[in-house]
Amino acid sequence: MTVRTVERPLAVEQRPRTGRRRQRPLAGLFQAAVTPRVILIGMCVLYVVPFYWMATTALKDNPELNIYPPTLWPQAPNPGNFVSAVRYIPFPQFFINSVILTAGTAIGAGISNPLIAYGFARIRWPGRDLMFAIVMATIFVPFPVLILGLFDVFTKLGWIDTFLPLIVPAFFGNPFYIFLMRQFLLQLPIEISDSARIDGARELQIFWHIILPLAKPAVAVVIIFAAVAAWNEFLLPLIYLQDESRYPLAIGLQFFRSQHNVQYNLLMAASTLVVLPVLGLFLAFQKFFIEGVSVGAVKG
């Protein structure tokens, strides 16, 4: 892997790959245009089914939910379910909370992980490899082990029932993202830094002015992964937030189920609304995103 990948355009490459294909246009056309589409559409059907089910159930009225076997398309689509779902829980408030948590986490991850990874990838210091081994080892700690101790820490800090326990740790790095960033930074030629050092630049300046601009795609990946994870995070807000005015959407979904009832169609309507922003984000940033992944992860 080289940095070259960063500039590799993701747009469809239409040029024929071999001379052979050029000689057999019809077969070549079939091979290039039809076969991949058939395979892709087949795969997509499997992956779209859950979405389809969610969206169509969201449109069904209560009586239709007790039809066996379930109807594939709502008999009388009722978009009003989306309105009911938004009213059933304090949706706008939960939405704002989700946005705050997601933005805070994404910013924290975007700042801390490149910084920390830089320290592991581009500076030599005694004990570095041992320390990096510890970073990797923390990946293996099952979260339930940490719950009680963490709660004590946050209690002492007076952070319970605030967004801080959910956001602040992101500013101290996450082993997965540190690893991803480090793999990327290792690939950048060391000469870039060396020449800057000779010019008398300090390490933070090198990081800031030279390395970070080159690492933007990888930073984007970290931010997007962290944002998606924060958007859907369930257990942490469940534990640390207490007042319902601070709940995010991921927790709000639980309110559609009660001890003896499930508002099934409303749950699906709300879930659809929860997913849409992330899906939009993915579509909008797909190109940038995929390039970013490519540079980071290849050299495992």
Next chain:
Amino acid sequence: MRSFSGRGWTASLICLSVVVAACATGGGSSGPPLAGCKSGTTLATFWTSHTPPDSDSLKHVIDTYNGQSTVGCVKMVQVPGSETDVTKLMTAVRGGSGPDVYMLDRFTVAERAAAGVLTDLTKYGAGNLSSKYVDFAWKEATFQGKPYALPLDTDVRALWYRKDLLKAAGVDITPLDPANGPVTIDQVRTMANKVNQQDASGAYNVIGFVPWVDQGWHYTWGFDFGGSFFDSGTCKVTPNDPKIVSAFTTMFGDWAKALGPEKAQTWVSSFLPPNNPPQQWPFLTGKTAFIITGDWPLNWVKQYKPDLQYGVTYIPVPKTGDTPSTWAGGWSLVIPTGAKHADAGYDFMKYLAGPDGMKTYVTETQHLPTWKALGSDASLYQGDHVFFATKLLPVAKSRPPIPVGAFYWDQLSTAQDAVVRQSATADKALADVATNTNAKLQQFCPLK
């Protein structure tokens, strides 16, 4: 794409300060702590995992309380959770940020009290209320002889039957009229088998009666066969009581064998999958003619199928002449350890779990009360609820209030599942339950 320019930093700083500001809001002022309260009252927080419609009713009670109380002013918070999953309460109490009042599944009171999560209510004089509540509910609210909770509502189980399906199969349904007393299990088996319907592949479309689903629990049938689950004298659980073994064999092992265990389980997975919406409850959709369930589906019938032709009767008994039984669960109010406004909290508890609050709550939610005087007040109930309140509640038993109740429940469920699937005999499965549970229970013995 100039990320991390100066502008980016400013933006992120603004974001952060928004976050910090959002966290820092709140705080008190003079006057009433909340709108609708009297000034000079103390703010108490109340957590419940209930959702509408139950939480709506709780809100009504709280509004009334706040309007009249000179002691407390209650703020209700809906927290995610379920009967036995109290992660949130545990962590919050530990962190000193728990609520002042919590709505707890009553059968776990002993367990949580043993763990040190609950405040002993003796100093508030809760002990004086013992005679006001139905017996089993009060027993569940105590641990080592001390009160840790005030009982709220309760629920009981019964046998529901579909008149239309049974008639269509040529069954005479008069014996099912509760006026004739309880039917026997053999009678129900004969009726149910006439309703069974299989398709060409042998898969069941309709099964007359599957006694191990919905509320057909180990406790339901164990009590029905006269079994006893706990011996307070020896401080040991007794799931291998021969009567419970016989209940497991008859209602789970043999019943599943007669239907074909795999076919029966396919029916269960098809019509009663996890998280099934109530609209698809097989009793409503006509996939079964009998089901053991509680009183809460009365609401489903009203909401989703008001014209359903059904009846409700006693849980069938092993032999003619046996006294009918059922078991009751329900909720209670507790003060978690470290509550900051426990006095105001208790004042509210006394109201909600007292005659006025409980009356509003059970009338609106159509749950059953544990306040003795309300149980006999037939004006509180509509339709079939009268039967639940007046005939079943008096014969209800309850799960033993032991500090390993949730563990014991899981163990019994595992045994029930093994017996249904024919992978273990009732004897063997229940002996394992006894061994595992008693090992855990030992540390708390003796129990008062």
Next chain:
Amino acid sequence: MIAVPRRLRLGKKDRSSLLVALPFVGPWVIGFLAFTAYPIYYSFTISFTRYSGFGEATPIGLTNYQHMYADPLFWKSMYNTLYYVALAVPVGLVIAIALGLAMNQRVREVAIYRAAIYAPSILPVYALTFIFIVLLNPRFGFLNYVIVTLGGPSINWLGDPGWTKISVVILAQLGAGGPALIFLAAIRGIPSELYESAALDGAGALRRFVYITLPLLTPVILYDLILGLILGLQIFTPAYVLTQGGAGAGAGQYVAGPDNSLMFYVLYLYKTAFQFTDMGYASALATVLFLVSVVLALAIMRTSKSWVHYEVT
């Protein structure tokens, strides 16, 4: 790390390089001490006690660890988890590579396919499991519809203990879009000249995949294996949501699926801690899981030297 023991006698150069690294690695060190090391230390100490999480912890030495040996649920949950990992990790790897290859097809509207394949991995797991239960219904579910139409048997996915873990493996594949993106990126990073010259030599598509693509993907495969192993050993949410009976008009009287076949290790740990309030035993369970994870990961890393290629040879 900051307080270096005097005996080590770091040279001047070492000390200055430490100072240079400090602003970068410092945040991690603080975060590690506060949010990981302290909680782990705490949990490790209480694994030698009987503790409900409140009041006093009673020291009981190694009793919790001894109890594990005799605890059938410990063995069951360990077995279920390892079984799941053994199945989910290789299947997940193959699916992710296949999806990555598919996402790399050169068709104009490929962005739409990529989004469609990636989409389920951003669904909230809570909603996804609800949907999944419907799709796995033995009589009316989509999956059995496809299988029966193709002439296969009707499977009781969530009711037959032999199939429940496979159901969760399938559920996990709905999230394969994430790893697939990483593979897609890696595939796109392979220089096209390599394929062109191979094609000129007459190598077919399969040979090109085996001799060029696959070796160059091995670093990502290693990354994916480790990631899959960690996530697999800590599988919790699907089992937690799939097995919550009682709510709604739900379901079988299971604790964690038929025959406890979905009692995964972390689910058991969670129940022990927060339902049975036995923090001491839960902490002991956690310590053991940590050790097992590290041993398995080290084993994979060890073997990786023989099959991971960082350059084309």
